Amino acid sequence: MPKLINLEVFQRFFKSGQVGGFLLLICVAISLLIANTASKESFEAFLETKLGFGSVNYTVLAWINDAFMAIFFLLVGLEIKRELVEGELSSVKSAALPVIAALGGMLIPALIYTLFNKGTDTAGGWGIPMATDIAFALAIIAMLGKSVPTSLKIFLAALAIVDDLGAILVIAIFYTNQIHFEYLAMAGGILVLLSLMNYFGVKNLIFYLIPGIFLWYFIHHSGIHATIAGVLLAFTIPTNETDVLSPLEKLEHALTVPVNYLIMPIFALANTNITFQKEMISGLISPLGLGIIVGLFVGKTIGVTSFSWLAVKLKWADLPTGAGWKHVIGLGMLAGIGFTMSIFIALLSFSDVLHVSEAKFAILTASVLSGVVGFVFLKSLRN
Secondary structure, three states: OOOOOOHHHHHHHHHHOHHHHHHHHHHHHHHHHHHOOOOHHHHHHHHOOEEEEOOEEEEHHHHHHHHHHHHHHHHHHHHHHHHHHHOOOOOHHHHHHHHHHHHHHHHHHHHHHHHHHOOOOOHHHOOHHHOOOHHHHHHHHHHOHHHOOHHHHHHHHHHHHHHHHHHHHHHHHHOOOOOOHHHHHHHHHHHHHHHHHHHOOOOOOHHHHHHHHHHHHHHHHHOOOOOHHHHHHHOOOOOOOOOOOOHHHHHHHHHHHHHHHHHHHHHHHHHOOOOOOHHHHHHOOOHHHHHHHHHHHHHHHHHHHHHHHHHHHOOOOOOOOOOOHHHHHHHHHHOOOOHHHHHHHHHHHOOOHHHHHHHHHHHHHHHHHHHHHHHHHHHHOOO
16 A cells, blocks of 8 residues: 555644645746636736625725735734844844845835836836745745754744835835825724733733724725734733733734735735736836846845945944854845735835836746745755
């Protein structure tokens, strides 16, 4: 009889985070397949189907990009707050390197994109190469196993969290249209209520999640992208520095599986539907394509490495334990996997369907390039 699959091995694989990356890849492949077959039109029609009632009546695609992604950002916000309170970002010294490296990894790619696209109708997409996809980047570094020091994995996780916080701020400030202050005021009132509950020690998560739904609704109608509600809600959830499981940690644990294995794959399935056209190949060397590819692959590597070097040189921070500069260079390459967040910003940047498709294809190309080269480079350092 064939040997049965070792259940313990499967459980370790499932918990490692690698399976989330594989699911994303599978959904990307399925989405690309659908977009280039006869199923394309029916799939697009499904995404445009409206669900809801009254003023809460949105297309399936809008529910995915506005509501599902708010849950993703809620999880990111919970991770950021936990790291600030008790993790890699809890002290100035420990937070300095990933924060400064993330800053370089955002500024240099944005500058490169701007240089390529200055004066064009795609100049507004400068935020696209600033992003790092946490799920894919961590999945690839997890595949490296003992080839890289554990401290490097923690450094990448912290860098990606700071990077996502930066992307969230960019979306809130630069990719928002008209502001409706009456809705913003109501959202602010709910945020004050949530903060007061935190201050007075309310621990029951239901008292945060129900107002959080209204917070999402009001922010959605205010003109600011609704996903910001997830981060704002996260920062009001109580936590602690002890070993006692806090409400924040309970919610983080509850959201990890559905976000990584359902929400993110669904987002990839709905938003990577690129119909390949021969013009798209030439689009890779257009200002838009070059800005994204060079920004993500080259800009991220240069930004992360140079700003890290500056931080260490000025004695503001230390390199991760057991890691050298080649490790930092390889990590900078992996940070060029923009995928989910980059696609998300691309959707907010352009209304032209062709620009969105070209941007998605360039993001896909740059992310694959960054992931493969970064993996091979870091793997070669083992010996």
